[in-house]
Amino acid sequence: MPELPEVETIKKELKKNCLKKQINKIIIYNNKLKYIIPKKIKKIKKQIILKIKRFSKFLIIKTNKYYLLIHLGMSGNILLINKIKKNTKHDHWDLILNNKKVIRYNDIRKFGYLLIFNSKKKIKKIISKLGPEPLKKTFNSKYLYKITKKKKRCIHNLIMDNKIISGIGNIYANESLYLSKIKPYRKSNSLSYQETKTLVTNIKLILKQALFYKGTTIRNYKNINNNYGFFQNKLLVYQKFGQQCLFCKKTIQKIKKYGRNLYFCKKCQK
DNA sequence: CACACAACCTGCGAGC
């Protein structure tokens, strides 16, 4: 589910409601996630939430002594509920705050996880393996061009690689390649500098737009107040198989590559 | 090393 704009939206809303609140306790309903929640998590009791950050698709909650690292996988949802409610199917854990609010994690497909660390170093180690954030200045055409020249991979696969750029998933990869008029299955080293530059611009543009619309709901993404994102109404090519290309009216194609669906216009994208 | 692909898990929609 969640790519960068969705996680950023969740972060902003959590910040509004949970900063400086004390965690009264954690309740684990279902520990079958990608990684088992460490036993140490119990120590989060009585900790104060000092900072809430996002890096790539990770949410990081800093307390007095600990760092919680949350990844939402494909279908993870974080909800902020106003009082303790009975858990429902696929709820995994609750953080009960001292203002009676509850941060609840729900994840149908169980690809997400919650980890706890007691030092910034360990968090930094995880983050250091990731490429730059697409909206930061460190992600620019010079950086991307250097990498595209070195690799022979499909450009779509390359921009989805978190070690190269962190935070772009399939939706935004398809959308930004469409706007940039680059076929998703082009070998990355065939891109000209100008094309790389256009791609960088469009990745930033698409992500900013998606942020503005509070993310994309395809199936089950919701923000913490149980509302859907709106960017799915603005998608130009993702899941538009069989429909007309906005620019040339030709039919949008879909092919499957490395387990991902690529949507594109054969005529517009070179 | 670099890339492609399966696997992890569940629910849903399409097609029969």
Add this chain to the structure above:
DNA sequence: TGCTCGCAGGTTGTGT
């Protein structure tokens, strides 16, 4: 109606 199949926003591990 009900079954089976394929598919989904992500990441990791394995194999070529």
